[in-house]
Amino acid sequence: MSLPISMPPASAEAMSGWPISVFDPAGPYAGSIATLSWILVAMAVAVLGVVLAALWVALFGPARLKTRLGGTRLIWIAGIAFPAVVLSGLLVYGLSLTRHLSAPVAQDAMRVRITGEMWWWRVAYLDARQQPYMLDANELHIPTGRPVVLELESNDVIHSFWVPRLSGKLDMVPGRRNILPIQADKPGVYAGQCAEYCGGPHALMGFKVVAHAPAAFDRMMAARRAPRQQPSGQGAALFRSAGCAACHRIAGTPANGAAGPDLTYVGSRSSLGAGILPNNRGTLIGWIGDSQSIKPGNRMPPYKMLSAEELQALATYLEAQK
Template sequence: MTWLPIFTRSTEQALSGWPPPVLDPAGPFASSITTLSWILFAMAGAVLALVLAALWVALAGSQRLRSRLGGTRVVWLAGIALPVVVLTALLIYGLSLTRTLRTPPQPSDIRVRVTGEMWWWRVAYLDRAGGVAMMDANEIHIPVGRTVTVELESSDIIHSFWVPRLSGKIDMVPGRRNVLRMQADAPGVYAGQCAEYCGGAHALMGFMVVAHDPDDYARFMAARARPAPQPGGQAARGAQLFQDSGCGACHRIAGTEANGLAGPDLSHVGSRRTLGAGILPNNRGTMIGWIGDPQSLKPGNRMPAYSTLPGQDLTAIAAYLETRR
């Protein structure tokens, strides 16, 4: 994929699921798509072989062979009847194989709403009533063995949500809510990517799904629900700078006065594996660089540069954001 060359080795280690292997399913919804893909590859190979054989007969076959394989009967059988039978059978089999992808959500499903933005992913974990229980960005955490219903929306233009190892891909269309189901059979990090061209930074619009053992997932969600500790020292100064610099007008941090919705929710940014929707490993150095000049790292994104802030202020803000776990 075109965005891989900008990744450093530390980024790949942070992601560990990148690049996403397309034909290596890790759940039941992706398995059906992979099976269908191999069948289509085999069919394409068989059709190619038939076409090459026909071409050889036409160019190098004997007159007798050409006359036997020509005529109206062969055209009807090989040119019309065979494609109709094969394609109809393939259509019926494909629909039956992938029918679970469109199964209505079940009450036992975990529900997550993902909104495509230019060029990042807004993530909301929903409660049973459909209300927002927790906000995040660019990462989705799920338990192993549980089906997850993902509600997909877009706030601007058409994006496409794709986690190759867990499910198929589906477009995110402004003004419409599409639904996709996915499931992971083993713990791990599963990379995803926007699969619909959506502008200059489209290739830099990645995300990840992190699958936990059920007990680990319960502990993870419980930790997210607890209030963050009050920052001290340099982080406390960073918290004040965060407010004074106007960061809270675009970003939300739970439990603080920052309630902006234009940019990613930063309530748990310190625990994320990457920054910038998958383009940088998340550490203090990359956080300082991102705040100071995000346009040089991801051209076209909507965050302004804060190059006028001195280095010690950028460091303090990064130290504060590190505490948000």
């Protein structure tokens, strides 16, 4: 069963992980939530069946059953005692089933700070001193088989972080840091979505968690932290002169803007615009030239004054950021 969230048409690559499956857990934190959800669905179906049966008796049943159905004893038992016992049992079972969601995670667990923005996600990988050592945006990479602690914050309004196959949802409240553990048991791409209306293009605020086998994850992180030689040429010059560096950061360059997503690894991301477009030459050029026609209301201005050649040069430069 899938969650019907409206997203714009895109290729299979960009939509990897979609549609979001709320009943197909891929880790222990999401597993307990899915189990509880199925139990609640089953109880709802059972209660609906009882209500429909009682309605049939009230409308078409024999007089003897109608009399018993409206009796005081049945009302006390079926209307008060039975719901109290069942709901209390479900409450106790639900709390015991999901208690590990709030249990302390090992101190040496990987920690990532994710900050909700209008309308994208700021990602900061934290070291042992809880300081950011690597920045990214809209995409999180984790190893399989290990719990990962997410520190959730917001820089503007209330957002809600939700990757249904890996954990529950949790609000991101300005001025507050909430903690959410996630874990993926197998490699794959797991889609997420802002689950709290935050204005503007809220429905186009997607997210991706990419889970790697531990060895592959370690190699990827080591490669990202290794010194890189920055490309030069027209694209690099345009990135500075057109004003891109005022809002975006690229590690190892003078570009150190913090208003927009970090672009250090934008060339390796599978999507653009917070999960709504496949990341390729055509979509990258379209996004730079006029992102407002793709995601109306986002905070990146259009660059219609750039020529086709200049857009090609900028796209080439950004594609090299991996």
